Amino acid sequence: MRILLYHLGNYFILLTKVFARPEKTKAYYRQFIQEVNNIGLNSMGIILIISLFMGSVITLQTAYNTESPFLPKYLIGLGCRDSMILELSSTMLALIMAGKVGSNIASELGTMRITEQIDALESMGINSASYLILPKIVASLFFFPLFTILSIIIGILGGWLSVAITGVISITDFNYGLQYGFNPFYITYTLIKSVIFGFIISSVSSYYGYTVEGGALEVGRASTKAVVYSSINVLLFNVLLTQLLMS
């Protein structure tokens, strides 16, 4: 419990440093553009692949496990759409991104810490926490909702393709299911979740990377911790947000 409070306290102290007034906005903008590349564009490929297969598998699983005459076929399309929108494209994707982006952030900052690059920034009178972490958080807040939207589209496309290739149900039934009983709030819900998950992953991973002490071994440990604690927080906040937004 003491360790939890210690880390929680240090995490919020770090956040106050991160959100301090930037020294020079132009320099931060340059960092932001770099993070757009690191966090955003470099993650597109994995998101496309994972979403395509998630959509495809969820469609086939639903089709093969609901072979009942009492259940209409269009439910498979509806199931694919709602699974992608409500959980897979936000929560599942966040867990995957915690692995990719989280470990990347923690190891980058950890390496900067042990090679004294962070000390170099501080010795120049630069708020290193803000300069290094704020652009990562902003880029994550900007890109995670975008990832989610992209994942929903690609996931549904994956489902549609699997139906078209295997013929497990007719395309007409699948398309009907996709359009059936659509609730626009689901999109708002998933976007809210993705913004919060983006913040959690970038800030928690930054915390573990920024506070590394020791050598290369500790950077590896920090990277693992960043992924584990980001994932746990994503799952915890998923439950909280679902209860808050859907009840």
Place this chain on the structure above:
Amino acid sequence: MIRVEHLTKIFEDKLVLDDISCTFDKGKTNLIIGQSGSGKTVFLKTIVGLITPTQGDIFYCDTNFTQLNHIQQKEIRKKIGMLFQGAALFDSATVEENVMFPLHMFTDMSDKEKIEHVNFCLERVNVTGANDLFPSEISGGMKKRVGLARAIVLNPEYLFCDEPNSGLDPQTAILIDELIKDITDEFHTTTIVNTHDMNSVMGIGEKVIFIHQGKKAWEGNNKEILNSDNEALNKFVFANQMAQELRKARSIKK
């Protein structure tokens, strides 16, 4: 000038710096020497403000650095240039971008002016034609020189160097020492160099402070150091066999 008064640093229950008081003179290369683990780096980083002291005061001219708030400390730090042990160059930036970084952050120079100034500093430390290389593509000695160029790019009043020639061959180490000395004379900076290299001590030690087990054990210059009676200092200075024999020979001669 930098003045340190009764500086003490305790990490958890380990006393690392024990009541150190000294002054570092302007326009001189001031050396902090001592064995590995004696507290040199903690001392240097405490003076720069990277480590908060447990007790004591640090004065930059007459300003008490330890009494300043974070924003006021920042203003002093803008007058500081620091060369780190591993050079601490930013991996994702080229040599030119590394040296240009402080100019981006603290000046309103045009891009052309920045490049001219960066090239001047790189030439000053004898690095030419490496502007577009990344730190991973240059040698250790070159990294140190680029680090030094970055440290002097804002014409600092205070220059700190943490083990500037560790891991370098003797010839390159002497070159780095000479550069530090020349820059100190040229810019009239208060330079503090952390080292355990006796070649540096003899070459550029205009003022030498010996730290032993966290305490200031001796203070003097490179001319006085060989004749000191301090036992711990003598063990450090005459550490190897050859130096000991030299010392014996000197005492016989006397």
